[in-house]
Amino acid sequence: MQASDVVASKGQDRQPERLTHRRFRYTVRVILRDPLAFFSVLVIIVLIVLALFGPWIAPYPEQGKGRTNVPERFDPPSAKYWLGADQLGRDVLSRIIIGSSIALQVPMIVVILAVAVGAPLGALAGYAGGWLDNLIMRLTDLFLAFPSLLLAVAIVAALGPGLTNAMLAIAISWWPWYTRLVRGVTLSLRERYFVEAARSIGVPDRTIILRHILPNCVTPILVQATVDFGTVILAEGSLAFIGLGTQPPAPDWGLMVSQGRSYILDQWWISTFPGLAIFISVLAFNLLGDTLRDILDPRQYR
Amino acid sequence: MLAKLDYILKRLVMSALVLLGLSVITFTLARVVPSNPAALYIGPRARPEQIETITVKLGLDKPLYVQYLYYLRDALRGDLQTSIATKRPVVQEITERLPSSLELLAVGMTMATLIGIILGALSARFQGSSLDVLVRILSLVGVSLPAFWLALLLQIAFYRHLGWFPITSRLDTTLRFTHPIEPITGLYLFDSLVTGNWVAFKDAAWHIVLPAVTLAAYPTGLVARMTRATMLEVLSQDYIRTARAYGVGELFITGVHALKNALGPTLTVVGLSLAYALTGTFFVELVFNWPGLGTFTVHSLLKVDYPAIMGVTLFAAVGYVIINLIVDLLQAWIDPRISLS
Numbered sequence: 216m217q218a219s220d221v222v223a224s225k226g227q228d229r230q231p232e233r234l235t236h237r238r239f240r241y242t243v244r245v246i247l248r249d250p251l252a253f254f255s256v257l258v259i260i261v262l263i264v265l266a267l268f269g270p271w272i273a274p275y276p277e278q279g280k281g282r283t284n285v286p287e288r289f290d291p292p293s294a295k296y297w298l299g300a301d302q303l304g305r306d307v308l309s310r311i312i313i314g315s316s317i318a319l320q321v322p323m324i325v326v327i328l329a330v331a332v333g334a335p336l337g338a339l340a341g342y343a344g345g346w347l348d349n350l351i352m353r354l355t356d357l358f359l360a361f362p363s364l365l366l367a368v369a370i371v372a373a374l375g376p377g378l379t380n381a382m383l384a385i386a387i388s389w390w391p392w393y394t395r396l397v398r399g400v401t402l403s404l405r406e407r408y409f410v411e412a413a414r415s416i417g418v419p420d421r422t423i424i425l426r427h428i429l430p431n432c433v434t435p436i437l438v439q440a441t442v443d444f445g446t447v448i449l450a451e452g453s454l455a456f457i458g459l460g461t462q463p464p465a466p467d468w469g470l471m472v473s474q475g476r477s478y479i480l481d482q483w484w485i486s487t488f489p490g491l492a493i494f495i496s497v498l499a500f501n502l503l504g505d506t507l508r509d510i511l512d513p514r515q516y517r
Numbered sequence: 518m519l520a521k522l523d524y525i526l527k528r529l530v531m532s533a534l535v536l537l538g539l540s541v542i543t544f545t546l547a548r549v550v551p552s553n554p555a556a557l558y559i560g561p562r563a564r565p566e567q568i569e570t571i572t573v574k575l576g577l578d579k580p581l582y583v584q585y586l587y588y589l590r591d592a593l594r595g596d597l598q599t600s601i602a603t604k605r606p607v608v609q610e611i612t613e614r615l616p617s618s619l620e621l622l623a624v625g626m627t628m629a630t631l632i633g634i635i636l637g638a639l640s641a642r643f644q645g646s647s648l649d650v651l652v653r654i655l656s657l658v659g660v661s662l663p664a665f666w667l668a669l670l671l672q673i674a675f676y677r678h679l680g681w682f683p684i685t686s687r688l689d690t691t692l693r694f695t696h697p698i699e700p701i702t703g704l705y706l707f708d709s710l711v712t713g714n715w716v717a718f719k720d721a722a723w724h725i726v727l728p729a730v731t732l733a734a735y736p737t738g739l740v741a742r743m744t745r746a747t748m749l750e751v752l753s754q755d756y757i758r759t760a761r762a763y764g765v766g767e768l769f770i771t772g773v774h775a776l777k778n779a780l781g782p783t784l785t786v787v788g789l790s791l792a793y794a795l796t797g798t799f800f801v802e803l804v805f806n807w808p809g810l811g812t813f814t815v816h817s818l819l820k821v822d823y824p825a826i827m828g829v830t831l832f833a834a835v836g837y838v839i840i841n842l843i844v845d846l847l848q849a850w851i852d853p854r855i856s857l858s
Contacts (some may be wrong), residue, residue: 318548357538360838362792368799369543369830372818373550449663456665456797472666475805479669480677488674490666498661505657 242510252506258499266316273309289482301475301483307484311492314466318496321382322447326440328386333393334432338424340394341401352398355391363388363449371459378467381460385450389443396439400432438508443501452493468493524849539834544588546671547827560601602820607828614769616703617687618798618809624706625726625732626794630787637744638779641752644769646674652741658807659738664797664812668731668804675727682727685806689720728805732797736790747779754778781852788844789817795833800821 290300340351370384452469461467475485597607640652709718802811817825
């Protein structure tokens with residue numbers, strides 16, 4: 216029996232699933248063909264543009280940032296105020312546009328924090344094994360035993376309301392997911408031949424983790440992060456709705472829905488449109504995440 | 518048999534440890550993080566004697582680990598301090614409002630599980646059909662909708678424009694005098710049904726529809742997606758093909774063979790969506806003026822009623838762990854492979 220028979224029979228001779236240039240271009244092509252995925256990417260691009268260039272795009276930027284206009288309060292949607300004016304006369308459309316920067320910044324920071332803390336811990340746990348693995352896993356299980364929004368609410372209650380505290384709170388309830396994810400990938404990669412080969416020629420563990428294991432985690436992390444963007448937007452909007460997130464007069468979408476709640480039956484546009492913005496954003500990220508998951512790793516990392 | 522007992526024991530021990538760890542986290546948030554816990558527990562206009570009393574009661578002058586033991590002892594005794602806003606024990610506030618929230622959760626989650634499983638199963642069975650596409654779109658929409666927004670939309674549509682359903686509280690105020698519901702369990706639907714109070718039952722049912730639907734949206738989407746995914750896997754298995762070859766009816770195959778095997782992961786998802794439903798009650802109860810634990814929590818948050826907030830957090834977390842434990846044990850009972858693995 217030759218060495219190649221042994222390798223083939225163990226089925227470990229395939230290349231690891233890295234996010235290569237070729238896979239990336241394949242992904243892009245698939246997305247451009249599928250109408251739903253294309254729509255979601257479009258929405259996200261629009262969001263990014265609005266977030267970056269909001270003050271120049273919004274018809275009434277100062278109102279977007281909070282300047283009141285009481286004489287025209289409760290104006291219904293018209294040619295002047297496309298989505299109507301709220302209870303202080305501010306243009307709802309402008310506020311939504313300016314608020315998009317908050318809506319995108321929060322998930323970005325939260326996801327970066329969560330990955331920065333969770334991924335290394337997961338790689339460490341999966342690679343080292345033993346008591347370290349056990350310890351980190353128990354810690355993860357502990358945090359995951361909390362309903363995430365409940366933990367976030369309690370943290371904000373302890374720290375005080377505000378955007379930064381809300382972001383911190385959501386990030387603290389989020390990191391365990393990434394730890395579990397990366398640990399799973401690490402465990403499956405640890406036994407692969409290329410890792411064993413690297414170890415046998417004396418490559419230090421730290422280099423193995425950085426150079427071989429973590430790059431293979433990029434794909435599942437990317438898929439999870441895309442969906443998480445949507446979920447974090449929802450979480451932050453929810454916190455803002457109960458008054459624990461951004462404070463007025465910031466044009467946070469969840470806050471706008473909350474402020475329009477008392478007028479919902481007659482001046483419905485004040486709450487409806489910001490909520491619609493949240494819904495469409497979350498929908499787009501969920502759709503994109505689903506598509507990415509179907510393309511990049513259908514079964515491997517479920 | 519022994520393997521099953523072993524599994525049950527292991528799960529129980531793990532849950533106990535998790536509960537302990539949970540208490541450490543809530544303790545840290547409740548007593549360690551704030552810079553002046555005494556003031557938070559007594560309120561802004563505290564007199565020196567009150568601060569003295571609370572410092573002794575919570576052991577705030579003692580080292581942290583002793584404070585934790587005080588915390589644990591109080592929690593195990595059922596003492597979650599006194600609410601600043603209402604001046605009553607937090608535990609009392611919780612037990613008074615628990616039935617309302619439980620009723621809402623029960624109706625919502627039951628709806629979500631049943632509808633989600635049925636839709637998911639049908640979607641998998643008729644994969645590729647327009648029904649499948651519809652279910653997939655609806656599930657995606659369901660998990661993307663902000664609960665508070667959906668609540669408001671339903672209010673506009675079904676109350677303002679159609680006038681079909683009421684949008685506040687659990688019962689019409691006049692009925693409290695004309696057809697009062699006997700407080701057996703606190704669950705209006707159950708109590709009125711059991712005592713034959715049809716008028717109140719119909720009214721309570723009418724009041725619970727919109728809030729329950731709002732709460733059920735996300736879990737339904739989640740359950741439908743998971744059921745569909747697992748069913749697709751199961752339906753491609755050999756034993757299904759064998760059953761078909763034997764001439765077993767399609768309905769029986771889908772409804773019994775396939776569903777039984779697909780139920781496992783679905784149950785996990787039900788447990789997960791329960792977490793969402795739990796925190797969802799904050800928004801749903803708030804918008805529909807439902808007198809439950811959710812509204813109480815939100816009001817306490819706004820008033821910074823610290824003992825109430827921390828008490829409810831601990832209570833909700835513990836409840837969630839216990840329910841998850843039950844779900845896990847149920848799963849092990851349904852799917853013997855779990856306890857034997």
